[in-house]
Amino acid sequence: MTDNKNISIKDVAKQANVSTATVSHVINGTRFVSEETKQKVHQAMDDLNYRINSVARSLRSRKSFVIAFLAPILASETSNFFFMSVAAGIQSVLKQHQYHLVLSDSHEEEAFETDEIRMLGSQMIDGLIMAPSSRELDYERLFGDYPVIYLDRVPVNCRRDSVVVDNKTVSKEAVQMLIAKGHTRIAYLSGPLTLTTTEERYAGYLDALSEAGIAPDPSLIRIGEVSLASGSNMTESLLQEQPTAIFVTDNVMAMGVISYLQEKKINVPDRMAVVAYDEFQWTRITSPPLTVIEQPAFELGVKAAEVMLERIDNATASLQEHRLTAKLIVRQSS
Amino acid sequence: MTDNKNISIKDVAKQANVSTATVSHVINGTRFVSEETKQKVHQAMDDLNYRINSVARSLRSRKSFVIAFLAPILASETSNFFFMSVAAGIQSVLKQHQYHLVLSDSHEEEAFETDEIRMLGSQMIDGLIMAPSSRELDYERLFGDYPVIYLDRVPVNCRRDSVVVDNKTVSKEAVQMLIAKGHTRIAYLSGPLTLTTTEERYAGYLDALSEAGIAPDPSLIRIGEVSLASGSNMTESLLQEQPTAIFVTDNVMAMGVISYLQEKKINVPDRMAVVAYDEFQWTRITSPPLTVIEQPAFELGVKAAEVMLERIDNATASLQEHRLTAKLIVRQSS
DNA sequence: ATGAAAGCGCTAACAT
């Protein structure tokens, strides 16, 4: 209602009887202005209900104070959670530094993602934090003149800062825990191994088996689509191979596993132990509560934002690769 | 890598031997340009790897093609899902019309929200879709000169378009279903009644009881914090009042209900029927699967975006109030 | 301690 439609720095300057330069400097604290003049300017700004036009500011100063986060946030119920927590972490840091966060969705599809990067390129962002949907794509030629930080996953020949989770270590730990409990036929369910994350988790699984002198059995390893139905189907077809434990590295697929076992009244953990990825509230109310690997999602965001801010300050500092540790939370399903 | 740092329309014009006006018109298709000239311009743009500067464009044209969505997206695990689905719906429509979506988080807190609105005000957005965190706040004085659409909830004296869910009808239906199954002592668990949504759900509950000639029992009605622990605690204290069914209008609280009943080995639905709000995948893998009210989240977003686009085209058209229907999904918990 | 003015990259009114 209060119409601040066209109130510019010029109007404020006139009202306060000073130059536009002075108004600008008062706003930005960018050179000395006498107390008296400051008062006048503030008064005028209040009177006119002045709001800075940050578009004009960005155009002139070539700085937008906007950081974009590109990830599969809107794709499925799952990624949502994880990446939304990441976003919350990014946000919490950026806000303290007057930066804004723009969320951009990649749909976990190269074409969609490429489109978004192109679009962001014209939006004058000060930086891009992204979870690439492909490991092979040559992202570099898509980027504009802003720092980029890879989060959660990293493409080949990465020449950027990155903040990821130590998937291999924790996956290995999870499988070792199962082995320690006497399991030798441990099934592995996963989405496509086209991401660094899934690949690392798989490596951890193999490592644990190998160190325990257990030969990996291909019939126990199922790689497929990330969905509840897919997890359910895999579990069904897996049963004839007689596994005693299932390690499922995706939480949507985990729901499929649980739902199938429940439907067939297969007792967990007695007849089948289950370890899943990601700690969401619902994993505590299944029966029994699920043993899961908790990824530090929020912290991932915090770290990425911090690295971004440093990178903006110092474009030539040496590359940083941060690897945060995940935590195995043992509950009754294993 | 490819340095398109400073390539402007001017560079393209020079390279193609035309004026900047022509380049602009080629880009925007805003007046006739001969095929031949068009070719030259496109060639030049390709050669120079030109990318439009949408900041400059926005400044000049006073149009940003950006719509902001302000909601408690990053707040809790729950709202996440619901509002992220809404966001996906908004996005799907906007994308077709070359608009961009900026997600902004209100934290479900007035102060935070006010801050965000102020910030958006300086960002030259073409519209704001929001789920207000307060019913009483005078939002109008915070808004700038752009259309606003209320989504999911509406403040008092709303003078804007709105897109909401018909909570009362579906809540009433859910309670009637419980009554039809013979329940008379039906508990009601909810977060604070400070939102139009929660208020409507409560009204539906009361209506169903009243029409069945059941006097509402205050000891069965628990209003409190939205959290798993809170849902759990409420369930515990509720038990001495001997309800046979629980209607819980928030899904995080629902997890608390489930977890408490499970822990105490109280059979669902035999000793306690449960009906919850919101259809997420995990509601299918609890034992037993949950009867829930499914809100049309994605559709809510679609509708809001459509209304926004119409409103941008026609600022003076009469106010629209859309009320989408929710669906009761009956499963084994009731 | 403050002002004048150029110009960021674009659009669009006014020319021709």
Next chain:
DNA sequence: ATGTTAGCGCTTTCAT
């Protein structure tokens, strides 16, 4: 069918 040019609102250099 295309060119010239004045700004959009701001920051910032160069003056004084």
